[in-house]
Amino acid sequence: AQSVTQLGSHVSVSEGALVLLRCNYSSSVPPYLFWYVQYPNQGLQLLLKYTSAATLVKGINGFEAEFKKSETSFHLTKPSAHMSDAAEYFCAVSDRSGNQFYFGTGTSLTVIP
Amino acid sequence: EPEVTQTPSHQVTQMGQEVILRCVPISNHLYFYWYRQILGQKVEFLVSFYNNEISEKSEIFDDQFSVERPDGSNFTLKIRSTKLEDSAMYFCASSPLQASGPGYTFGSGTRLTVV
Numbered sequence: 618a619q620s621v622t623q624l625g626s627h628v629s630v631s632e633g634a635l636v637l638l639r640c641n642y643s644s645s646v647p648p649y650l651f652w653y654v655q656y657p658n659q660g661l662q663l664l665l666k667y668t669s670a671a672t673l674v675k676g677i678n679g680f681e682a683e684f685k686k687s688e689t690s691f692h693l694t695k696p697s698a699h700m701s702d703a704a705e706y707f708c709a710v711s712d713r714s715g716n717q718f719y720f721g722t723g724t725s726l727t728v729i730p
Numbered sequence: 731e732p733e734v735t736q737t738p739s740h741q742v743t744q745m746g747q748e749v750i751l752r753c754v755p756i757s758n759h760l761y762f763y764w765y766r767q768i769l770g771q772k773v774e775f776l777v778s779f780y781n782n783e784i785s786e787k788s789e790i791f792d793d794q795f796s797v798e799r800p801d802g803s804n805f806t807l808k809i810r811s812t813k814l815e816d817s818a819m820y821f822c823a824s825s826p827l828q829a830s831g832p833g834y835t836f837g838s839g840t841r842l843t844v845v
Contacts, residue, residue, distance in 0.1 A: 653836075660736075660821060660838035661773070707773060717763065717786060720773040 619644050621708045623721035631729045636680075636695040638724045640708030643689065650691040651709040651718065652682055661707065667691060678702070703728045732756040734837035736822050742843045743812050751807045751840045755824030759835075762805045763823040764797065766790070767839075773821065779805065812844045 624639040642648060652664040665676025672684040678701075682693045691708060708721040735754040743749045755762050764776040777787040779797055796808045805824070809816055819841050825834040 661836040663834070663836075709773075717775040717778055717788075718765075718773075719775070720765075722772045 619648060619710045619719045621650075621710045621719060621721040623706075623708050623724050625724055626722065627725045627727065629727040629729055630698045632700055633697050636693070636698045636702065636726065638693040638706050638708075638726065640682075640691045640693065640721060641689050642691060642708075642710050644710060649711045650682075650684060651711070652676065652680070652691075652693050653707045653709060653720075654678075655705040655707065655723075657704075664693070664706075698726075698728045700728050700730065702726060732835070734822055734824055734835050736820075736837035736840050738840060739838070740841045740843070742845060745814060745844055746811050749809050749812055749842065751809075751820050751822075751842065753805045753807070753822030753824075753837055754803055755805055755822070756826075756835060757803070759824035759826050761785075761825045761827070762797075762799070763825075764807045765821040765823065765836075766818040767821065768815075768818045776807070809842075812842075814844050817842055817844045 620643045622641045630636055650667040653661040654664050655661050664680050665674045665682055667674050667684045675681045680693055680695045682691050684691050703726055705723050705725050707723045709718040711718050734756060737752045762779040765773050766776055767773045774790060775788050777791045777797055778785045794810050798806050819839045821839045822837040
């Protein structure tokens with residue numbers, strides 16, 4: 618069965634500091650991995666996804682994530698946090714044959730001015 | 731950019747009442763989905779729909795739930811007799827291909843409050 622674990626339900630960073638949101642996956646075969654962002658009272662917006670091409674994936678708003686098979690991780694990073702990055706971030710996994718996502722519990726990012 | 735549209739954005743209903751949540755998927759998409767997110771919890775898969783039938787459903791999607799594509803544009807989720815624990819944000823999604831492909835798009839959600 619597919620699952621993802623997001624370490625840290627709340628992360629606070631100072632504006633301009635590095636953002637690191639952690640995600641580990643559990644899968645018997647290499648999965649497809651995704652990061653979504655949810656702003657207050659809004660829907661889910663795709664940040665980036667890994668589908669077995671390059672292991673370093675660049676997304677929107679300056680975010681990127683690296684697929685590390687040896688660590689079963691897909692951590693999300695951004696070199697310099699902006700106030701507008703404050704939101705809920707969800708890691709999700711999908712296997713290659715299925716058509717549903719399995720979401721993590723989410724990480725709430727707070728950016729301190 | 732094409733969007734998945736959900737209406738209403740917020741619905742309040744009394745326990746035991748039937749409720750229908752509506753979604754307009756992106757027009758050339760073939761796969762349709764419903765997810766829900768109970769406040770403070772993770773987003774959970776409910777059901778996927780392809781070629782006018784359910785292709786996959788989770789344990790949550792019991793006999794109280796049903797989905798329908800009544801015409802060429804709408805995709806609905808019906809809850810027959812709502813319970814307090816059905817209060818959640820419900821997200822519709824659509825994709826041209828399965829999840830591995832591009833274009834899997836979520837709507838902005840309908841917040842259902844059962845009182």
